[in-house]
Amino acid sequence: MVIKDITAADVSGDYETREITFHDGSTRTVLVVDEEVPYPDGRLIVSVTDLEGRITECNKSFVDMSAYSREELIGAQQCILRHPDIPSEIYADLWSTIKAGNKWQGYIKNLRKDGRYYWVLATIIPTVRDGEIVGYASVRRKPSRKKIEEFVAQHLSA
Amino acid sequence: MTLINTVSPDFPPTHIAGWFIFNTWLQNTLNERVRLELHDSFSQQQDAIQSDGVDMIYANPADAALLVREKGFVGVARPANHADEAVIVVADSSPVQAVEDLSPEVRIALTAQPDVNTMGMIMLEPADVTPSTATKLERDTYVLVAKALMDGDADVGFFLKDAYENLSSIVRSKLRVLVTSDIQVVRHGLMLGPRMQQHRQVLLDALLNMNSTENGKEILSNLGFDAWEEFRSEDVEFMIDLMETLTT
Structure with a gap:
């Protein structure tokens, strides 16, 4: 897959250059800023993708938190938000779960276009129409700090 | 044959007359006998749905899955630009300033309105509140929810x-909003059961044109809306998907 790299023009402040390798072997260069953007109270981030993970619909909260424009997001792969800190095993588990027709829920650190990040509790379900999976619906909500700390200790500690 | 119309019990009491006027309009539009039956509670309404005693319903989104998957209902229309949003409120004297200040063992006063309660519980998750840690105190009305906080x-x-904003200013002066949802996509909708689906297109056309006549505008005003928009099959399916993601 081809996802546009994050460039220095997109970020401000100190950043680290990282490379993400996707399941198909393709790579993306991203610039990572060590600054969290707080998840706003009361919001839900909602998106719908096709079977290949391309975003077909998203709400305003999705656009606002991603720092991309809606035009940049529609048609892009959902993994445009992938943060290099999240192990690929997490995404492998996510995809195998939803492709099997089941619901997946977990904590995710998302990467914004400006290199900063935000944490979410994500729930993803297959969208089934006439008995066939035609895509996936994702809803993210504000997570518990305690649960994020537990996740970081379990999955992200070096 | 008399068809049965009902309205989700969470509609504002000030709109009761509006729904009876709407039902009269409905009979004239369809040239069918339609009786409006209002239920005092969601459990009574569920019993009516389960026993096939409902042909048309202005439904809470939490009931969409039951109506579509088990009872063969289809969407017809929903209020345009009118989403359900929830607010979490504390007593004005409460030391709590943010959701994160709450303990997981929080005591919650609530009504039986399922979508509001789902949104409310989601907004408490950052405080590690879960259905098993919280104590729920169910009240019949939002006024009694306010009283539970003040007491x-x-x-x-x-x-x-909408219900919070309709409380008297005296009551609201003793309360404080902790957080307001901005979800935008949880919405009620009009749905038709199998015995009424032959009328879907005629009814949809009439509903979409409702705001183009003075009489129609008055009916809408009495329901608290400005206009209807089509509630398509895909909209209903999306609502069902959305509620499924929110209830875990």
């Missing part, structure tokens, strides 16, 4: 945003 019987209360 110190509950730490937080869940309100439909």
Whole structure:
């Protein structure tokens, strides 16, 4: 897959250059800023993708938190938000779960276009129409700090 | 044959007359006998749905899955630009300033309105509140939810945003909004059961044109809306998907 790299023009402040390798072997260069953007109270981030993970619909909260424009997001792969800190095993588990027709829920650190990040509790379900999976619906909500700390200790500690 | 129309019990009491006027309009539009039956509670309404005693319903989104998957209902229309939003409220004297200040063992005053309660519980998750840690104090009306807060019987209360804003200014002066949802996509809708689906297109056309006549505008005003928009099959399916993601 081809996802546009994050460039220095997109970020401000100190950043680290990282490379993400996707399941198909393709790579993306991203610039990572060590600054969290707080998840706003009361919001839900909602998106719908096709079977290949391309975003077909998203709400305003999705656009606002991603720092991309809606035009940049529609048609892009959902993994445009992938943060290099999240192990690929997490995404492998996510995809195998939803492709099997089941619901997946977990904590995710998302990467914004400006290199900063935000944490979410994500729930993803297959969208089934006439008995066939035609895509996936994702809803993210504000997570518990305690649960994020537990996740970081379990999955992200070096 | 008399068809049965009903309205989700969470509609504002000030709109009761509006729904009876709407039902009269409905009979004239379809040239069918339609009786409006209002239920006092969601459980009574569920019993009516389960026993096939409902042909048309202005449905809470939490009931969409049951109506579509088990009872063969289809969407017809929903209020345009009219989403359900929830507010979490504390007593004005409460030391709690943010959701994260709450303990997981919080006492919640709430009504039986399922979508509001779902949104409310999601907004408490950052405080590690879960259905098993919280104590729920169910009240019949939002006024009684407010009273539970003012009397110190509950730490937080869940309100439909519109209902909270309709409380008297005296009551609201003793309360404080902790957080308001901005979800935008949880919405009620009109749905038709199998015995009424032959009328879907005629009814849809009439509903979409309702705001183009003075009489229609008055009916809409009495329901608290400005206009209807089509509630397509895909909209209904999306609502069902959305509620599924929110209830885990």
